[in-house]
Amino acid sequence: MSTRQHTATLPAWAFVPAALGAVFVLLPLVAMLSRVSWGDFWGLVTSESSRAAFALSMRTSVLSTLSCVVMGVPMALVLARTRFPGQGLLRSLVFLPLVLPPVVGGIALLYTFGRRGLLGESLEVLGLQIAFSTAAVVLAQTFVALPFLVISLEGALRTAGERYEVVAATLGARPSRVLFHVTLPLILPALGSGTVLAFARALGEFGATITFAGSLQGVTRTLPLEIYLQRESDPDAAVALSLVLVLVAVLVIGFSRRGRSML
Amino acid sequence: MSVRRLWAAIPLALLAPGLAACGIADQGDSPTLTVYAAASLRSTFEQLGEEFEEAHDGVEVALSFAGSSDLVAQVQQGADADVFASADTANMDKLVADDLVGEGPELFAANTMQIAVAPGNPAGITSLADLAGPSVKLVVCAPEVPCGAATIRLEGAAGLDLSPVSEEQSVTDVLNKVVTGEADAGLVYRTDVTVAGDTVEGIDFEESAGVVNDYPIATVAGSDAAGLARQFMDLVLGATGQRVLAEAGFARPRR
Numbered sequence: 111m112s113t114r115q116h117t118a119t120l121p122a123w124a125f126v127p128a129a130l131g132a133v134f135v136l137l138p139l140v141a142m143l144s145r146v147s148w149g150d151f152w153g154l155v156t157s158e159s160s161r162a163a164f165a166l167s168m169r170t171s172v173l174s175t176l177s178c179v180v181m182g183v184p185m186a187l188v189l190a191r192t193r194f195p196g197q198g199l200l201r202s203l204v205f206l207p208l209v210l211p212p213v214v215g216g217i218a219l220l221y222t223f224g225r226r227g228l229l230g231e232s233l234e235v236l237g238l239q240i241a242f243s244t245a246a247v248v249l250a251q252t253f254v255a256l257p258f259l260v261i262s263l264e265g266a267l268r269t270a271g272e273r274y275e276v277v278a279a280t281l282g283a284r285p286s287r288v289l290f291h292v293t294l295p296l297i298l299p300a301l302g303s304g305t306v307l308a309f310a311r312a313l314g315e316f317g318a319t320i321t322f323a324g325s326l327q328g329v330t331r332t333l334p335l336e337i338y339l340q341r342e343s344d345p346d347a348a349v350a351l352s353l354v355l356v357l358v359a360v361l362v363i364g365f366s367r368r369g370r371s372m373l
Numbered sequence: 374m375s376v377r378r379l380w381a382a383i384p385l386a387l388l389a390p391g392l393a394a395c396g397i398a399d400q401g402d403s404p405t406l407t408v409y410a411a412a413s414l415r416s417t418f419e420q421l422g423e424e425f426e427e428a429h430d431g432v433e434v435a436l437s438f439a440g441s442s443d444l445v446a447q448v449q450q451g452a453d454a455d456v457f458a459s460a461d462t463a464n465m466d467k468l469v470a471d472d473l474v475g476e477g478p479e480l481f482a483a484n485t486m487q488i489a490v491a492p493g494n495p496a497g498i499t500s501l502a503d504l505a506g507p508s509v510k511l512v513v514c515a516p517e518v519p520c521g522a523a524t525i526r527l528e529g530a531a532g533l534d535l536s537p538v539s540e541e542q543s544v545t546d547v548l549n550k551v552v553t554g555e556a557d558a559g560l561v562y563r564t565d566v567t568v569a570g571d572t573v574e575g576i577d578f579e580e581s582a583g584v585v586n587d588y589p590i591a592t593v594a595g596s597d598a599a600g601l602a603r604q605f606m607d608l609v610l611g612a613t614g615q616r617v618l619a620e621a622g623f624a625r626p627r628r
Contacts, residue, residue, distance in 0.1 A: 120561040170619070241555045242538040324539030324550065325515065331540075339542060342442045343517040 129235045139356065154350040157332055162328040163336035164354065170235040170244060170332060171312040174251035177307040178259045183301070185256075186263035187293070191272070208257045215253050216321025223249060224322075246323035247330050251312035258311050266300030268291070306366035310359060374587045375554065376394050406601045407453055409444045411460035411519075411588070413544060416568055417621045418458065423615055425605055432601060441519055442545055448473055448593060449529045455602040458590040458609070460484070461519040465589040477591030477597060480626035481609050482618045484586045486523055486562040488576040489551045495559035501578040504558055511548050515540035520547075523584050524560050536551040548573065562586070567622035587627060 147154075154160065189201055207215055221227045223240045233240060240246050274296065278288045294301070316334040323330040325339065333355055341348040406425070410418045415438045422434035437444070437454070441464040448454050451470060457474075458481070459465040465478045489612050490498055496509055503513050514533065515520035521540065528535055538556065541547045547559040552572045566575035590609055592602035615625070 220553055220555070224553060224555050320542065320546070321549075324512065324555075325541055325546075326539050335542075339515055339517050341446075342440065342542075342605075345446070365490070 142349060142352060142356070145221065145349050147350070150354075151350050154344075154347045155345070155354050158326055159331075159336060159340075160347070160351055160354075161206070163331055163333045163351070165249070166328060166331065167245070167313055167333040170247045171252055171309055174248045174255055175305060175309040177248065177252045178256045178312075179301075179305060180305070181252075182256050182259035182308070183263060183294075184195040186260045186267060187289070189260070190264045190267035201244040205261060207254050208261070210250045211256055212250075212315065212317030213321050216250060216318035219246075219250060219253060219318060219322040242326065242330060244329055247319055247332060250318035251315045252320050254315050254318055255308040255311040259308040261301050262304035262307060263297060266304075270296045278281045303366050306362055311361050313358065313362075389425055389596045404431070404598055404601065405435050406455050406598050406605060407435045407437065408456040408458070408594075408605060409437050409439075409448065409452070409454040410456075410458040410535045411444070411462050412438045412440070413562055413564055414458055414588070415604040417623070420617050421605075421608060424613060429601070429604070432500055434605070453597075454593045455598045456590065456605050457593055458588065460586060461522070462587050462589055463471075463522075464519070465591065468579050473594050475592035475596060476554075476603055477606065478589035478590070479606070479610060480587050481590045481614065482588040482623040483626055484562045484564055484588065484623055485518075485581045486527060486560055486584060487566050487581065488578060489559045489561050489566050489569070489573040490557065490570065491551055491554055491573055492575060494574055494576070498558050498576060501527070501531055501580050502533060504560070505535055510555070510557045511535060511537045512539045512541060512550045512559045513537045514544060514547055514560070515542060519540065519541060519586065520544050520560075520562060523586055526584045527560070527580060530583045547607060564622040585624070585627065589622070 155164075170240070185204065189197070189204070222229055223233065223246070223304075224230050225234065225239075225241055230240070239296070240249065245319060270293075274292050275288050278292045279285075283291070314334060315332070316338065320335055325331045325335050331339070333351060337348050337351045341349060406478050408418065418438075422436050426432060439447075441461060441487075442461045444454075445459070445464045448457060448468060457465070457468060459478075462478075465474075468474050469478065488501070488504065489497060490496065496503075498504065498509065503509065513524045516525050520543075524535075528625060539550065541550065544561045544565050547556075547561050548565055548569055550556040551559040552569065563575065563581075565580060566573055569579050572602065590606055591597060592606060593616055596602050609618075619625070
């Protein structure tokens with residue numbers, strides 16, 4: 111695909127709103143950069159609380175991305191490759207966290223895994239206390255990030271079609287072999303970008319975490335929560351940490367683009 | 374027009390039709406008094422706002438509630454507030470330091486802390502010292518917000534070392550953790566327990582008298598409705614305001 115082909119069919123006026131849109135997205139980033147106090151930037155982002163929040167964010171986001179892959183890939187496969195009654199409804203419900211405000215997700219999780227929640231008492235009997243633990247952060251992040259992975263994979267599976275899988279099956283390959291040798295390699299780029307999306311969403315999770323997990327340094331206070339809290343007392347620190355989060359996001363996008371072009 | 378201003382104008386030009394449609398650009402005939410008040414003043418100031426509207430024909434009182442430091446930041450960024458009521462003197466001092474205060478500040482109420490527990494007090498908490506127990510799931514405000522700063526002072530005064538399971542962003546978040554039963558106890562303002570009604574129980578403790586939060590009120594410098602702002606301040610400081618505040622559990626200001 112060359113750029114020239116596009117410009118030939120794209121009306122010239124489309125560039126005006128497109129440019130405005132780009133400015134609208136980029137200008138706030140520029141504005142934030144202009145507010146960073148570079149003199150104490152390093153001190154602010156390496157303070158004890160900042161480092162604790164960064165480490166916790168990375169740890170929890172990696173864990174929740176893993177849970178998303180473990181549950182999300184089979185979910186996408188079932189949704190794209192099987193037919194059963196109520197599938198349409200189930201599909202819509204599974205994607206609900208995409209459109210729900212995260213704080214609503216947090217409330218829902220609270221009434222599920224909280225001490226007095228649906229599963230809370232049974233979990234407590236087993237000696238598991240989710241509330242105010244790092245596990246609660248991972249649950250909140252997984253809840254909001256899972257649909258991102260499922261939706262990108264399901265789309266890719268439908269686009270790829272079943273032809274190669276059918277051929278492999280007629281040649282005698284068992285379902286698991288078809289899955290690992292035909293289906294998954296076909297959707298590998300989508301799996302990559304879906305995983306990156308899920309990671310990014312987990313990293314930015316705020317509403318569900320603050321509602322469901324609480325906020326304690328090193329345990330549940332992730333980077334977005336730390337930024338929100340620092341804003342109360344030290345706006346410079348909040349801006350500096352925001353920039354760190356932007357840099358991580360840029361890195362993640364960069365990796366996903368490189369990964370995709372290599373595949 | 375400098376390049377910088379031109380750049381600033383682009384998103385505004387883009388957003389203008391949308392904002393106008395939302396009514397933000399709409400300036401009605403009736404004068405509006407915008408009051409910024411700390412979140413803990415919600416129920417009392419809503420009541421006082423209605424009284425003010427009744428007494429002033431055609432005047433509309435627009436109330437905005439948030440954490441005091443949030444509100445200060447908004448006023449510092451040029452928000453169109455006429456009156457500011459803070460939950461602590463530290464945040465009001467920030468406005469004074471920036472020359473953004475017109476008349477005032479004057480103290481209009483005081484608040485002390487109380488222990489909030491779930492109804493029936495399942496963890497059997499009777500004193501501040503009980504909160505330091507190892508099996509008690511205690512939730513407090515983070516030291517960065519006024520109620521957390523008060524909690525730290527309380528700890529110091531009582532010589533206790535509390536280890537909360539969570540340091541929340543606001544009193545509301547603390548209360549919510551107690552109401553839902555996630556936490557056994559929370560340290561909040563007395564008035565928050567009053568507002569929460571039957572969903573939580575308040576437990577008094579003697580050390581609370583040593584840590585009092587003073588609530589100052591002031592008009593914002595450069596207000597378009599300076600006269601009305603002063604009158605609203607007088608309402609809060611006067612007999613009506615003091616009655617409404619006392620009913621909600623606020624103590625009289627320490628003047």
